[in-house]
Amino acid sequence: MQEANRRSQSTRREATKARLVSAARRLFAEKGFAATSTPEVAAAAGVTRGALYHHFADKTALFRTVVEEEHLILAMSIEAAAGTDEEPGPVKALLQGGDAFLTAMQDPGRRRILLVDAPAVLGRDELDAIDARHSLRTLIEGLGAAMDAKAIRDLPLEPLARLVGAMFDRAAMADEATMPDYRKAMRALVRGLKT
Amino acid sequence: MQEANRRSQSTRREATKARLVSAARRLFAEKGFAATSTPEVAAAAGVTRGALYHHFADKTALFRTVVEEEHLILAMSIEAAAGTDEEPGPVKALLQGGDAFLTAMQDPGRRRILLVDAPAVLGRDELDAIDARHSLRTLIEGLGAAMDAKAIRDLPLEPLARLVGAMFDRAAMADEATMPDYRKAMRALVRGLKT
DNA sequence: TCTTGCATACATGCAGCCTGTATGTTAGAG
DNA sequence: CTCTAACATACAGGCTGCATGTATGCAAGA
Structure with a gap:
């Protein structure tokens, strides 16, 4: 027993x-x-x-746990979507991962927790550290693979990932009506990465 | 009297x-x-x-006033820098404005107020509205001018400006050491806008 | 010009809530 | 049967927002 x-x-x-x-x-x-x-x-x-x-320990610790969970869900969604195809190629994997991110971020509560409150409550540095272990990590891996495959230019990986991540975060805040416009603009920007 | x-x-x-x-x-x-x-x-x-x-009215109203002031300073710095040259051309004006933004954002207190606390305290919507009247407005004007001059592709203006603005916000959080890497990555991304 | 009455710029005091901790109490594990 | 861990209860301090008090401009009439 x-x-x-x-x-x-x-x-x-x-x-x-x-x-x-x-x-x-x-x-x-x-x-x-x-x-x-x-x-x-x-x-x-x-x-x-x-x-x-x-x-x-305190209210913040409880919030931190919630944030970690949300980030975990997010990263799992992204990785699941990016790894569906047999031989996707790094670029397609990135696009699928990006779509999965935007889909997962449709939840307004998740947006509020991760994008609005978390930076102020946990501080940008700690949130960045959490991000680095989850969603951002998938983005870094994806961009790194694309670079290795010479699909995109050689650039400082983490800064690039942080910038692209910031774009995705902002796009995730868009309502459904303007989302297509955001996609168009993002496509144009990401176009600059091509070799 | x-x-x-x-x-x-x-x-x-x-x-x-x-x-x-x-x-x-x-x-x-x-x-x-x-x-x-x-x-x-x-x-x-x-x-x-x-x-x-x-x-x-309350603590938040006081904070809102501080945010408005900071945004005003920011917009003035950007416009002053973008309008220095006689015949700058829209692209050069954009670059100078961007530099002015990053310089003004070197102040850690300003970063904390505008980028960390403001979204949570005022809410994303209200902060976006304030931004639309100040810093973002200068960015929209600059990008619009560049589009009119056919220097960059025709894209939905506000979404594009929001995305570029988000990139700049993120780059502003970088410490001095990694700032060059962020600049490199940003240049590559913005490169995708060229006609 | 004087004073009189009112509005405005503040100061003080109060009520309610919230956070974090310290101290009980109960139930399972060895 | 003891001891420890999982909770519940009680308490102290601080903070926010409002309600009430006070004094100083200020405008108008005698």
């Missing part, structure tokens, strides 16, 4: 944490970080603030 | 407001919006919180 027992403890722990993170994600998405209070999150998760502060 | 008297009142008013905005700008720049309290701002300005709330 050791295993069962130990798991029942850690299961409970993880379940509580998951409920907190889930409730927090919903509230942060709807009302933003500043307008969401910890009593609110705890109530939505069906626990007290004591539980929240038992599992997370 | 009507004029003198009336001016003495409004002079006092403007002086107090200016001191509040100046103190707020300094504190927001150093510690960010969330970590700056209204007692702190009032003390730094040498008044009480009563004065602050007499002149500004």
Whole structure:
């Protein structure tokens, strides 16, 4: 019963944490970080603030966990889309990854959390570090592969990826009506990378 | 004495407001919006919180004023730099404006206020509206002129400007050491706009 | 010109909320 | 049976926004 027992403890722990993170994600998405209070999150998760502060150092730590999760989902979506075809070629993989990013970013709550609140709450440096482990990493890998294949010019990889990422972030904020215009403009800009 | 008297009142008013905005700008720049309290701002300005709330509806309104001022300075710097040469040509004007933007953005406090805190505090929509009246407007005008001169391709103007603006914002976050790499990558991307 | 009444620029005080921590309490694990 | 971990409860401090007080211009009439 050791295993069962130990798991029942850690299961409970993880379940509580998951409920907190889930409730927090919903509230942060709807009302933003500043307008969401910890009593609110705890109530939505069906626990007290004591539980929240038992599992997370502070409100920011809870937000950080939400951000990490969202970034993880994002990176997985991108990689799944970029790796669908058998022999896609690096350029096609990039385009598919970009589409997957824009699709995943259709969720307004995700946009608010990742693009609006996260830089201010976590600070640009920390958010950049998180990004570097997830979405940006996929972009760097994709651009690097394209460079190796001589499909695009040789350029400083991370700065280029950061710039392209910033463009994608901005495009993700566009409403559906103007999205085609953003795509057109992005295509023109990315055109400059071709060898 | 009507004029003198009336001016003495409004002079006092403007002086107090200016001191509040100046103190707020300094504190927001150093510690960010969330970590700056209204007692702190009032003390730094040498008044009480009563004065602050007499002149500004709330803490956010004070921040909004600071943001507007910073954006105004930015737009003026850009336009001054873009309009120096006699017959610059639209492309050269764009390059000079871009340089002026990056130079003005060297101030870390300005970066924090405009690029980190402003989107979260004011919301992306309102900040976009402010931007549209100032820095972004200069970019739209510049790109529009370049399009009219057939120097760059015909593309949806505002989306293009927003994307290029996002690139510049990101480049402005780079430290001095990696700035040349960002410039290289930006040059390549902008290259795609050429006719 | 004097003073009188009002509006405006502030100061002070108050109510409510929120965050983070410190201290209980219960239940599982060894 | 003890001990530790997962919570709940209670508390202290700070902050925001408003409501109320006060004093100083300021304009108009006697």
